[in-house]
Amino acid sequence: MDLKPLFFGLFLLLFIGCKETHFYLSKIEGKQISISDSIATNNEIEAFIKPYRNHIQKDLNSVLAYSVGTYTKTDGDFNTAIGNFMADAIFDEANPIFKSRTGKNIDMVLLNHGGIRSIISKGNITTRTAFELMPFENTLLVVEMKGTQIDSLVAYLSEAKKAHPISKLKLVIDTDFNIIEATINGKDIEDEKTYYVLTNDYLYNGGDNMTFFKRNGGVHDLNYKVRNALIDHFKKVDTISPVRDDRFIQKSN
């Protein structure tokens, strides 16, 4: 008698009954597939994206203002037209918000030179311009600082040798980068006075080595993105024609 079929059947039964524990990993194959233009577009996905894309394109292309010239962050040693514009613009937009919430005015503004992410070209300013100028999601903060802490901020600026955008603060340095004059709204900085400094969350958290914000008397988050402040400003003005001025200059000895 041939018992082979019986044995086979028994074995099969045994195998099926215990299959959960009877697998082992025999082989692994790994590779990376490049998503290139040789892969066909899925039309359903494409059609789904289209209205979103069209809305964004339309909005980014909408004209908000006109720029008289082309402005770049490299057209000045200690202050630039584009930096002055940005610092003044965010002051104009943020100060009414801060005042309505606290009853106080913002005393000065500080941004960073590296944060100017593109040029402003002569011609139409669109929403896209604001995105190119400020692609990041940083928000505006007002930091309370004593005059003594403002001194550290001023010392940073005198040593940085960069056109970090400022507003309402005026600085004069000599050829050795020593501070000759430092005023806020035309007045000398008083050690014990509290100043309200408008900046963004990146710098407040020590970005660009701006460690002087660490010692502060409090911080007010305006929940207002830098880019949105610029967009709101562009919407309000017809034309921009910022200039390099005397807010931060170097005087020969």
Add this chain to the structure above:
Amino acid sequence: MKRRDFLQKTSVATGALTLGGLGLQSFTTSAKTSQITILHTNDVHSHIDAFGPEDGRNANKGGVARRASLIESIRNENPNTLLFDAGDIFQGTPYFNYYGGELEFKLMSMLKYDASTIGNHDFDNGIDGLYAQLPYAKFDFICSNYDFSNTIMNTHVKPYRIFKKGSIKIGVFGLGIELDGLVDKNMYKETKYLNPIETAQEMTRILKDDERCDLIICLSHLGYDYSKENPNKISDLKLATATKNIDLIIGGHTHTFLSKPTVMKNIEDKNMLVNQVGCYGINLGRIDFYFDSEKNKTVSGTSIIV
């Protein structure tokens, strides 16, 4: 592309690979062999559209609509496919600025992602901004080392999940990067970061010993390797060598482009894989796991072809 260039045998002596390959072929029609295909992306950063022809680095690459076609064709070829993302879905194009991640989640749902872990940039609109987009995600968020219990995300993120494909149980857990110093506290709020190695040990114990998973995958946003700049910092490579029972770490965060998946030895000296596919959706990672019945097991163990 010459396939031979990518053949790298890691576990056994020369020759055994061919043998294993033959053995496999003879069983592909049998129910005893199972193939699990794992597809993965990381750090897509809102790159929904393909890069244009003018792009300096990634011209004509990427695009969700193309990724969809590719994934669909692989799924048709093998229904036992899982699709994962290793975090940083958000931030990088105006799609995120305008819609806050809504479109990213909707598209990932249409592509039938099975799960994603959470990257640091997924907090860019705050934990509330992430929570607000959850209704658009028809896939799971898996992160084992962020304790969300005192946040709005509580109960919306799973520490692990088990997927069953055919007869194979696949356990998946997730690891996020330390948020302190990387993300503003106002953004992540009361999210607590737990030690990734301890968490991984706990997860693999649950998935291997308790749940008896056949395959264990870690979705990691820790970053590939910091041995040069910061040797003490936990990375995917460090995690790989410090743990056991993880078969694959799908990484992210460091935007690392690898020519092929990295084969690592775990703490038990067993081979496992670490992979990452750069960023911006310009690549799709594909790892195929072949399971055979125990009776066909050879002394050669698992062969790895990358």
